[in-house]
Amino acid sequence: xxxxLNRVQRIIVDRLGVDxxxxxxxxxxxxxxxADSLDVMDLILELEDEFxxxxxxxxxxxxxxxxxxxxxxxxxx
Amino acid sequence: xxxxxxxxxxxxxxPIGNDIPTFWNHLIQGQSGVGPVTQFDASxxxxxxxxxxxxxxxxxxxxxxxxxxxxxxxxxxVVASQMALKDAGLDIEREDPDRVGVxxxxxIGGLKTWxxxxxxxxKRGPNRVSPFFIPMMIANMAAGQVSxxxxxxxxxxxxxxxxxxxxxxxxxATEILRRGDADAMIAGGTEAxxxxxxxxxxCANKAMTTRNDEPEKASRPxxxxxxxxxxxxxxxxxxxxxxxxxxxxxxxxxxxxxxxGMSGDAxxxxxxxxxxxxxxxxxxxAVEDSGLELEQIGYINAHGTSTPLNEKYETMxxxxxxxxxxxxxxxxxxxxxxxxxxxASGGVEAIATxxxxxxxxxxxxxxxxxxxxxxxxxxxxxxARRTSVQAAxxxxxxxxxxxxxxxxxxxxxxx
Numbered sequence: 001x002x003x004x005l006n007r008v009q010r011i012i013v014d015r016l017g018v019d020x021x022x023x024x025x026x027x028x029x030x031x032x033x034x035a036d037s038l039d040v041m042d043l044i045l046e047l048e049d050e051f052x053x054x055x056x057x058x059x060x061x062x063x064x065x066x067x068x069x070x071x072x073x074x075x076x077x
Numbered sequence: 078x079x080x081x082x083x084x085x086x087x088x089x090x091x092p093i094g095n096d097i098p099t100f101w102n103h104l105i106q107g108q109s110g111v112g113p114v115t116q117f118d119a120s121x122x123x124x125x126x127x128x129x130x131x132x133x134x135x136x137x138x139x140x141x142x143x144x145x146x147x148x149x150x151x152x153x154x155v156v157a158s159q160m161a162l163k164d165a166g167l168d169i170e171r172e173d174p175d176r177v178g179v180x181x182x183x184x185i186g187g188l189k190t191w192x193x194x195x196x197x198x199x200k201r202g203p204n205r206v207s208p209f210f211i212p213m214m215i216a217n218m219a220a221g222q223v224s225x226x227x228x229x230x231x232x233x234x235x236x237x238x239x240x241x242x243x244x245x246x247x248x249x250a251t252e253i254l255r256r257g258d259a260d261a262m263i264a265g266g267t268e269a270x271x272x273x274x275x276x277x278x279x280c281a282n283k284a285m286t287t288r289n290d291e292p293e294k295a296s297r298p299x300x301x302x303x304x305x306x307x308x309x310x311x312x313x314x315x316x317x318x319x320x321x322x323x324x325x326x327x328x329x330x331x332x333x334x335x336x337x338g339m340s341g342d343a344x345x346x347x348x349x350x351x352x353x354x355x356x357x358x359x360x361x362x363a364v365e366d367s368g369l370e371l372e373q374i375g376y377i378n379a380h381g382t383s384t385p386l387n388e389k390y391e392t393m394x395x396x397x398x399x400x401x402x403x404x405x406x407x408x409x410x411x412x413x414x415x416x417x418x419x420x421a422s423g424g425v426e427a428i429a430t431x432x433x434x435x436x437x438x439x440x441x442x443x444x445x446x447x448x449x450x451x452x453x454x455x456x457x458x459x460x461a462r463r464t465s466v467q468a469a470x471x472x473x474x475x476x477x478x479x480x481x482x483x484x485x486x487x488x489x490x491x492x
Binding site: 016038045 | 141143146
């Protein structure tokens with residue numbers, strides 16, 4: 001879990017230019033971390049590469065917080 | 078009554094300098110910005126030299142998050158625009174943003190991004206292509222991003238006319254100001270196509286020099302031994318304002334944009350029209366539009382690409398447009414130093430022309446060694462010349478037969 005969170009945090013920090021301290025499980029990717037719709041699609045591509053998995057468009061739409069991402073990845077691995 | 082338009086700020090990223098003073102000093106010193114290609118492995122190409130922008134780190138100017146969503150040509154355009162606004166002392170937050178527009182084109186657009194994403198597509202399939210691919214690649218995006226980053230909400234567009242792009246952008250922006258649709262325009266061109274596909278394409282149509290062993294001597298406009306252009310990259314952006322707006326805010330006026338003319342060759346994909354009749358019509362229209370007499374034009378910043386055909390026909394065009402006065406004009410090509418910046422060339426060359434008027438120094442055509450009987454005008458060979466000129470042209474001609482000329486006039490503040 002902690003490892004997954006760290007890897008997700010690293011990608012989000014890199015892509016969105018935010019501080020790691022802001023990337024908490026509760027943080028909403030769009031509202032708190034400033035991602036727009038293109039940023040989210042770009043993040044999904046990066047996450048798919050990082051975790052060697054596919055995230056469907058339906059799943060992607062359900063993602064709100066960093067925690068949602070971590071939970072989804074954990075549930076698939 | 079059409080409004081008068083003046084230049085109040087300039088920003089440049091070029092193979093010979095990433096700020097106006099360095100750029101100008103290198104131009105009048107006759108320094109070449111050409112060297113071996115460093116941006117990709119060019120060893121398999123017949124042309125292996127280019128005029129690259131040196132020491133450009135986008136993170137010196139913008140956040141990483143922004144930079145990675147911009148192709149290099151967009152980064153150049155945004156940074157040159159920031160410099161130009163600063164130079165002009167124009168603060169859009171203190172202006173009516175709806176009265177400040179952007180007109181910045183690119184001849185080709187984000188080819189670097191296109192090539193990178195196409196590799197991903199071939200290797201990994203359509204689902205791995207970046208959502209930023211299209212908005213990074215399209216050639217109008219410098220104009221879009223400059224608007225986003227500066228808050229300029231006025232007229233916003235981009236000329237896309239190959240190597241005439243920068244001059245069309247400045248001319249079209251001037252027309253917007255003349256008819257009263259904006260008070261100020263951020264205008265110019267940007268290009269960054271030192272990429273394998275651009276090189277492959279230009280090598281295939283034999284447009285580029287193969288003088289790989291002597292990079293600094295490869296761009297030699299008007300010289301009999303010229304054998305093709307040297308690809309450059311960069312951006313040149315002007316702040317254009319109506320004279321009344323510039324005066325009202327006490328702006329420093331660099332020069333006036335007095336006229337604009339354009340034409341089409343209706344002839345060939347890549348070859349200039351025989352006798353240069355297309356460019357001649359653009360030059361004549363530009364001078365007529367300025368209200369100046371032909372004899373008042375003292376300098377032409379030539380298109381001067383260093384290709385065998387261009388200077389032959391450009392020389393004929395100048396003679397056709399100016400008659401006997403052609404032999405009293407100075408006609409230099411600053412591409413001899415910075416190479417051919419394609420869609421950005423009209424932007425950076427407008428800056429060179431404005432500075433030539435303001436400083437009273439004409440930049441030279443370097444590498445002039447072998448006179449060509451077809452090019453018998455005064456090309457300011459090899460050394461800059463101190464002389465006061467009242468008005469000057471800047472010429473740009475693009476593949477497709479697009480010809481664009483602007484007339485710049487010295488601003489003396491007297492009228």
